[in-house]
Amino acid sequence: MSENKKEIVLSGIRATGNLHLGNYYGALRKFVAVQDDYDCNFFIADLHALTTNPDPAQLHANVKNIIAEYLAAGLDPEKVTLFVQSDVPEVSEMYLLLNMHVGIGELMRTVSFKDKARKALGLSAEAAEDDAAFEHQLVGADNGKRVNAGLLTYPTLMAVDILIQKATKVPVGKDQLQHLELTRRFARRFNSFYGVDIFPEPYDFDFGGAPVKVPGLDGSGKMGKSEGNCIYLVDDPKVLRKKVMRAVTDEGPKEPNSPMSEPIANLFTLLELTSTPDVVAHFREAYADCSIRYGDLKKQLAEDILAVTTPIRERVNDIMADEAYIARILRDGSERARERAAHTLEEVRQAMGIRRF
Ligand code: TRP
Numbered sequence: 156m157s158e159n160k161k162e163i164v165l166s167g168i169r170a171t172g173n174l175h176l177g178n179y180y181g182a183l184r185k186f187v188a189v190q191d192d193y194d195c196n197f198f199i200a201d202l203h204a205l206t207t208n209p210d211p212a213q214l215h216a217n218v219k220n221i222i223a224e225y226l227a228a229g230l231d232p233e234k235v236t237l238f239v240q241s242d243v244p245e246v247s248e249m250y251l252l253l254n255m256h257v258g259i260g261e262l263m264r265t266v267s268f269k270d271k272a273r274k275a276l277g278l279s280a281e282a283a284e285d286d287a288a289f290e291h292q293l294v295g296a297d298n299g300k301r302v303n304a305g306l307l308t309y310p311t312l313m314a315v316d317i318l319i320q321k322a323t324k325v326p327v328g329k330d331q332l333q334h335l336e337l338t339r340r341f342a343r344r345f346n347s348f349y350g351v352d353i354f355p356e357p358y359d360f361d362f363g364g365a366p367v368k369v370p371g372l373d374g375s376g377k378m379g380k381s382e383g384n385c386i387y388l389v390d391d392p393k394v395l396r397k398k399v400m401r402a403v404t405d406e407g408p409k410e411p412n413s414p415m416s417e418p419i420a421n422l423f424t425l426l427e428l429t430s431t432p433d434v435v436a437h438f439r440e441a442y443a444d445c446s447i448r449y450g451d452l453k454k455q456l457a458e459d460i461l462a463v464t465t466p467i468r469e470r471v472n473d474i475m476a477d478e479a480y481i482a483r484i485l486r487d488g489s490e491r492a493r494e495r496a497a498h499t500l501e502e503v504r505q506a507m508g509i510r511r512f
Pocket of ligand 1: 166168317331
C-alpha cells in the first residue's frame with residue numbers, strides 16, 4: 156500500500172499537565188503499536204486548553220512536556236505526524252466557517268458543556284438538570300462565573316481538527332464519543348447543505364484490542380488528572396514509590412478465596428499491566444490462601460511500574476533539554492498537517508462562496 160492510501164488516524168490531547176499511566180496504557184502505547192500501519196496524526200490541543208483560561212507560561216510548558224513524553228514513549232516522528240494545534244492556523248479559520256452550521260442548542264445540550272458550565276456557575280448536578288434554571292443562570296452569569304463562548308463551541312473546534320485532516324479513525328475516550336457523534340453530524344450537514352462530498356465520517360478507533368482501563372490509586376474509579384490519583388510517567392522513583400505505598404487497600408482476606416474488594420482488584424489490574432504473569436499468579440495465590448501482605452504487593456508493583464516508566468522518564472529529560480530538536484520535529488509535523496489542512500480549507504471556502512477575485 157502506498158503511503159497516502161493508509162487510513163488516516165488522528166487524535167489530540169489537551170495540553171493540561173503531564174501524562175499518566177492511564178494515558179500511556181489507554182492511548183500512547185497503542186499509538187506506538189499502530190504507527191507503521193496507519194497514517195497517524197497526533198497533536199497537542201493547545202487551543203482547546205484555552206477554554207479553561209490556563210496560565211500562559213504553564214500552557215506553553217505543558218505543550219513541550221507532552222511532546223517530549225510522546226517522543227519518549229516511542230512515537231517516531233519519521234512515521235507519525237506530530238504537531239501543535241495552533242501551528243495549523245487553517246484550523247482556526249475553518250472553525251469560524253463551520254460554526255455557521257452549528258446550532259447553539261446542540262452545543263448547549265452537549266454533556267461536556269453542561270458539566271463544565273455547571274462547574275463554572277457553581278451549580279449542583281440537580282440544578283443543572285433543570286434546563287430552564289440552567290439557561291437562566293447561563294445567560295445571566297458574568298464576571299467570575301461567566302461561561303466563555305469558546306467552551307460552548309469546543310465541539311466545533313474538535314470537529315474541525317478531525318474533518319480538516321479527513322481523518323476516519325479517531326481514538327478517543329468514552330467521554331469524547333458525543334463529540335465524535337456531533338462531528339459526523341456536522342460532516343453530513345455540510346456535505347448535504349452544499350451538495351459536496353468533502354468530508355468522510357469519522358469513527359472511534361479502538362485499535363482492535365480490548366479496551367484497557369487503568370485504575371487510580373485511591374481505591375475506586377479510573378486514573379485521571381482531575382481525580383488526583385495518578386502515577387505520572389515522569390514521577391521520580393521516590394515520589395512514585397511513596398504514591399504506590401499509600402494506595403488504598405482493605406483489611407485483607409479473612410477466609411480462603413474471598414472475593415476481592417475494589418481497591419485490591421485495582422492493584423491487581425495495575426500489576427497485570429506492568430508485571431510478569433508469574434508475579435501476578437504468585438500474589439493471586441497469596442490472596443487466595445490469605446498469606447498476602449499488601450506491603451509486599453505494593454513494593455513489587457512500584458518496582459514493576461518503575462521498570463516501565465524509568466526509561467521513558469530518562470528520555471523525556473534528554474528531549475526536554477534539546478529545544479532545537481523539539482522545534483524541528485514540530486516544524487516538520489505542522490508542515491505536513493498544514494498541507495492537508497490547507498487543501499480541505501480551500502474546498503470548504505469554495506463550497507461556501509468565499510472565493511478570491
Ligand atoms: N477533546 C479531546 C479530549 O479532551 C481532545 C481533542 C481535541 C481531540 N481535538 C481532538 C481528540 C480531535 C480527538 C480528535 O480528550
